[in-house]
Amino acid sequence: MSRIVTVAAAQLGPIARDESRPQVVERLINLLRQAKTHGCELVVFPELALTTFFPRWFMQDQAEIDSFFERDMPSAETQPLFDAAREMRIGFYLGYAELAEQDGRIRHFNTAILVDKAGQVVSKYRKIHLPGHAEHEPQRPFQHLEKRYFETGDLGWPVVRAFGGLMGMCICNDRRWPETHRVMGLQGVEMIMVGYNTPVHNPPAPDHDRLSDFHNHLVLQAAAYQNGTWVIGVAKAGKEEGCDLIGGSVIVAPSGEIVARCSTLGDELAVARCDLDMGVSYKNTIFNFAAHREPQHYGMIVERKGAVIES
Numbered sequence: 001m002s003r004i005v006t007v008a009a010a011q012l013g014p015i016a017r018d019e020s021r022p023q024v025v026e027r028l029i030n031l032l033r034q035a036k037t038h039g040c041e042l043v044v045f046p047e048l049a050l051t052t053f054f055p056r057w058f059m060q061d062q063a064e065i066d067s068f069f070e071r072d073m074p075s076a077e078t079q080p081l082f083d084a085a086r087e088m089r090i091g092f093y094l095g096y097a098e099l100a101e102q103d104g105r106i107r108h109f110n111t112a113i114l115v116d117k118a119g120q121v122v123s124k125y126r127k128i129h130l131p132g133h134a135e136h137e138p139q140r141p142f143q144h145l146e147k148r149y150f151e152t153g154d155l156g157w158p159v160v161r162a163f164g165g166l167m168g169m170c171i172c173n174d175r176r177w178p179e180t181h182r183v184m185g186l187q188g189v190e191m192i193m194v195g196y197n198t199p200v201h202n203p204p205a206p207d208h209d210r211l212s213d214f215h216n217h218l219v220l221q222a223a224a225y226q227n228g229t230w231v232i233g234v235a236k237a238g239k240e241e242g243c244d245l246i247g248g249s250v251i252v253a254p255s256g257e258i259v260a261r262c263s264t265l266g267d268e269l270a271v272a273r274c275d276l277d278m279g280v281s282y283k284n285t286i287f288n289f290a291a292h293r294e295p296q297h298y299g300m301i302v303e304r305k306g307a308v309i310e311s
Contacts, residue, residue, distance in 0.1 A: 003164045003276040005191070008035040008043045009232050010092075011249040013266035014240035015052045021077035024050050027267060028094075029084045036088045038271045041117065042163055043085075046236040046249075047095035047127075047172045047195035048110065050078070053236065054097075055132065055149055056142040056243055065149060069099035069108060073121070086119030091163060093232075095171060095195040097150075098126070110150045112169050112195060116162055123160040126153030127171040129180070140203045142243045159187035165276040168229075172196040175219050175233065178226070179301070185227030186289065190276045192229055194220070197236045200244040212246045217258065225256030228282030230274050238265035254279035 010031040015024055028045060035043045048054075054068045073096065074082045085092055091114070098111035110127035130152060132144030157180060159168045168184035168191070175181075175194045184192060198216060202208050208215070216233070224231040230253060237247030249262040251272040260270040283289075 004273050005042055005163045005165065005276060006038065006040045006271065006273050007191075007230075007232055007251060008038065008040040009234045009249040009251055009260065009262065009270040010035065010043045010045050011234055011247060011262045011264075011266075011268045011270070012046050012049060012236045013264075014238040014245070015050075015236065017052045017054075017241055019052070021050055021075075022080075025078055025081050028081050031267060031269060032081075032084055032088060032090055032092070034269055035090060035271070038269070040090060040271060042091045042093075044093040044193045044232045044234045045095065045195060046234045047112070047197050048097060049094055049195065049236065050096045052241055053197040053243070053245070055145040056241070058136045058138070058143055058145060058148075066099060069097040071099050073098070073113060082115065082119040085115060086117070089117045091116045093169060093193040093195065093234075108150050109153060110146065110171055111153075112171055112193070114160070114162060114167060114169060114193070122162050123158055123167065123169065124155060125158065125169040125171065126155050127174060128153040128157075129173045129177050131173040141201065142199070142203075144199075144203075157183045157187075159184050159189045163191075165190040168192045170194045172198065175223065176215075178223070181223040181227050181229075185229065185287075188283075189227065189229050190279055191232065191274065192223065192227075193232045193234075195234045195236075198246045200246055213248045216246060216248055217250060220250060220252050221256040221258065224252040224254055225282070226287060228254045228279035228287050230254060230276070230279070235262070237262075254282050 095112045098109045114123040130146045132146045134147040168189040220233045234249045247265045251260040260272040262268045
């Protein structure tokens with residue numbers, strides 16, 4: 001018997017710097033309501049879905065920086081989203097900036113959570129592959145200071161049983177690294193959710209700009225096929241505070257085929273009925289890890305961080 005979960009990739013248009021949490025939460029709830037009319041059980045929102053993408057600005061005032069972070073989840077401002085999801089019996093993936101107190105110190109992470117139909121958090125992921133830079137580079141048209149404002153995630157890539165299958169999460173730049181998906185693939189993942197805020201323009205490599213959408217779909221489709229899993233990739237899109245963000249939110253089948261896609265740069269849903277058993281044939285044949293992987297030859301992947309050209 002097939003295991004069907006109906007999923008909505010809930011793309012967001014731009015979020016202004018002065019847009020309040022309650023205003024954004026109302027937009028998210030509106031997308032939940034739309035998803036309900038399509039019979040969805042799970043809605044995937046983007047990375048940093050509650051605020052503008054603040055790492056594009058250099059800030060030194062820690063209070064200003066922390067204003068973009070969530071101290072509790074849910075908080076008084078985000079509780080209405082959890083309440084609405086529980087009332088509609090819809091789960092969701094939500095990306096946000098997390099301020100956590102651990103071992104007596106304050107820590108900052110780029111985080112995503114998975115919430116079930118009862119409004120309960122069932123899994124948390126903290127972004128591991130942080131892109132960009134840490135120091136002020138005023139010559140850029142906009143900055144990408146994730147390495148300044150966030151710490152490297154410390155939870156690995158957990159895979160949990162939810163929505164009738166094995167669910168995993170990653171965030172934005174993680175999707176470009178095959179190690180991300182393989183770690184979850186080795187746990188039998190059947191659906192990977194990834195939110196992103198990706199600029200059209202890449203200041204260090206402007207020649208890549210024309211390929212932004214192609215590269216986005218390339219890595220999502222490769223991840224799905226090579227691990228026999230569904231991949232739900234969801235953007236914050238459009239011109240946000242003068243910075244153009246790519247859209248192209250998609251639902252990718254274990255075959256690597258895109259089965260649903262957003263067509264605008266605004267708030268929009270792409271919906272698909274995802275059969276979690278569709279990945280079984282890939283896991284049992286060409287990507288049968290137990291039969292075909294040779295990890296004794298993969299040591300360099302974890303022993304060496306950067307490329308070394310031997311003389």
